[in-house]
Amino acid sequence: MPNKKHEQLLAFACERIPLLISLLLIFLFFMPLNSVQFNYFRPSVGIICVYYWRLNRQLIFGYFSAFIIGLMLDVYGSTPLGLNALLLLLLVAITTMPSQYLRTSSFSVRWLIFGFICMAIMLLKWLLLMLYFWHFLSLTEIMLGYFSTVMFYPLIATLNVWIAQKFLPPENIDEL
Amino acid sequence: MKQRKVWLIRFGELKVFFRRLFVVLLFLTAFLTILLSRVDSLIVSAVDKVIIDVTGPVMQVLEFPARTMHQAYTYFYDISHIYAENKQLRSENKQMMILQNKVRTLEVENQLLARLLNYVPPQEVSYMSARIIAESGDNFAHLLLVYIGDEAVRKGQVVLSNESVIGRVDTVGEHFAKIILITDINSRIPVLIERTRARGILSGNNTAIPEMIFTRSNADIQVGDVVVTSGVGGLFPSGLPIGFISAVNEDGSMKVEPMADISRLEYVRIVDYGLAGENEFSEDFTESNDAK
Structure with missing residues (x-):
């Protein structure tokens, strides 16, 4: 009986790993970089993590996890509370649709699709923020952030693959 | 069945x-x-506070190795530039000595004149230093998260670097506070040009260079003019340096380059000037805008 409880507890902890790892990565990327240039190249790790985990671990990474990550991004990013949460919920919904196809496709296809989805999310965020503040925001910095997010995808995805293989029960064979 | x-x-x-x-x-x-x-609901700021207080310690732990590495890098960087810096400091020191004599004379003169006018000196300010443990993680916002410990910090207090104003306190948690920088889109500070006293509002736009808006079309403003706080609204005292005019646009708006290198800050000073809180400021500001 205690063994069963122990197993249940372990399973519960395992299910929280994607969320916790995503939050940890987000915190890491909030570190002061002491450089203006690097600040513009800060990737949106939240988008990468939500896309990766939703694509590969749908059963343990759902809307609620994306909502929590979004709230965290709103608080630390000083965007209106709920904005990132809403966008990440949308990202989950968008990623769920082609996930069956994407799960069997190659890494480069997933990366390409990520590029498109990330662009849509960032442009939507830009538009919503302009509407919210009723002020034009420069696109240059956002584009720099977009390119760095797309460039960082393989690195963060590899890290997530390693974590998934090390700590989570198998769900997919080809996760990257 | x-x-x-x-x-x-x-x-x-x-x-x-x-x-x-x-x-x-x-x-x-x-x-x-x-x-x-x-x-600006109370629920929203309560959620903000709770998240900052819960996640702040995690950020603090993560920031420690990053800070140590940065300090090590700065140490070796400084050593490699020590000769050039020493030469520059010597030349600056000569100029400072001349200025110091001038300042002493002006100080005595100022005291005498103040006594003649029965001038009441402003209230002494109190301040605290806070360590930066996180900064905004994307291109849509410019803010800092600082560790304030058990110090009493209020929303709306002025945040300074060594040289100038860099922002204001936005959210205060138990041990952490969120600072909105002057470059953030949420930031609006009443300012004036030191040379001509032309007034305006310094408006953040999420780039490294904020804009000065709402200035008179015939105002005499040139590139290089110093921008200081005007004290209008009562949130910031008057005369605090902010930056320089770096460009004057055709539409009348101006680019202001902040004096402080915000990206290189490790510590900030949170100053209590004993002025009205942020709410009072925003009400004043709204009323004056409505009147226009």
């Missing part, structure tokens, strides 16, 4: 229904929270 099967199917359908309802509720919550944050 058949009835049990029907119940199981119904239970499954109910489960799917509630799961979908939950997703819809999450979307609705996110949307309503955006609307609530537009009206």
Whole structure:
């Protein structure tokens, strides 16, 4: 009986790993970089993590996890509370649709699709923020952030693959 | 047996229904929270505070190795530039000595004149230093998270670097505070040009160079003019340096380059000038805008 409880507890902890790892990565990327240039190249790790985990671990990474990550991004990013949460919920919904196809496709296809989805999310965020503040925001910095997010995808995805293989029960064979 | 099967199917359908309802509720919550944050709701700031206080210690732990590495890098960088820096400091020191003599003379003169006019000196300020443990993680916002310990910090207090104003306190948690930088889109500071006293508002735009807006079209403003706080609204005292005019646009707006290199800050000073809080400032500001 205690063994069963122990197993249940372990399973519960395992299910929280994607969320916790995503939050940890987000915190890491909030570190002061002491450089203006690097600040513009800060990737949106939240988008990468939500896309990766939703694509590969749908059963343990759902809307609620994306909502929590979004709230965290709103608080630390000083965007209106709920904005990132809403966008990440949308990202989950968008990623769920082609996930069956994407799960069997190659890494480069997933990366390409990520590029498109990330662009849509960032442009939507830009538009919503302009509407919210009723002020034009420069696109240059956002584009720099977009390119760095797309460039960082393989690195963060590899890290997530390693974590998934090390700590989570198998769900997919080809996760990257 | 058949009835049990029907119940199981119904239970499954109910489960799917509630799961979908939950997703819809999450979307609705996110949307309503955006609307609530537009009206600066107490609930929103409470959520903000709770998240800062819960996650602040994690950030502090993560920031320690990053800070150590940065300090090590700065140490070796400084050593490699020590000769050039020493030469520059010597030349600056000569100029400072001349200025010091001038300042002493002016100080005595100032005291005499103040006595003649029965001038009441401003209240002494109190300040605290706070370590930066995080900065905004994307291109849509410019803010800092600082560790304040048990010090009493209020929303709206002025935040300075060594040289100039860099922002104001936005949210205060138990041990951490969020600082909105002058470059953030949420930042609006009444300012004036030191040379001509032309007034305006320094408006953040999420780039490294904020803008000075609402200035008179015939105002005499040139590139290189120093921008200081005007004291209008009562949130910031007057005369605090902010930056220099770096460009004057055709539409009348001006680019202001901050004096402080915000990206290289490790510590900030949170100053209590004993002025009115932020709410009072925003009311004043709204009224003056309405009057226009």
